[in-house]
Amino acid sequence: LHRALGLYAGLTQGGGPWPNLLLMCAGIGSPGTLAEVLRGYTGDRSAPQRIADDETIQAGPLPPIQGSFFARAGGSGFLRPFELATVRLQNMAEVLGHWRTYVPRDDFLTQRGGTFLLEADDSLLYRHSDRGILGFSATMARPLSFLDPWLG
Secondary structure: OOOOOOOOOOOOOOOOHHHHHHHHHOOOOOOOHHHHHHHHHHOEOOOOOOOOOOOEEOOOOOOOEEOHHHHOOOOOOOEOOOHHHHHHHHHHHHHHHOHHHHOOOOOOOOOOOEEEEEOOOOOEEEEEEOOOOOOOOOOOOOOOHHHHHHHO
């Protein structure tokens, strides 16, 4: 199915899925990955704020962090420096803690997925496929904006 949909198989340079995944995380065979990693640390004024100032978050091995901490790194009302990196750290802790639930086999570790929006009759309204590790939208600052034409 993955091949039939024309999705990216990921880097397959030999050595198995783990070395290929590490290379992709370094941006090799994974366009846009390094820019997206950098955006997590530098912030993005065109993206919405992810963590409320009054929210307390737990991100992996770090102590609890108040959302207002990110305001000190640049303000509020937009994606502040380190905010997305912290959300990604939360996600990574979740995934690593339940690795075999999310990844029962390593064979397809480097495969990239896609987003498909279908009409009730299964005709394709929208498609996005990305070759990057962290890419999942044509508009990463506002990843669900592709729905705007259908939501009015």
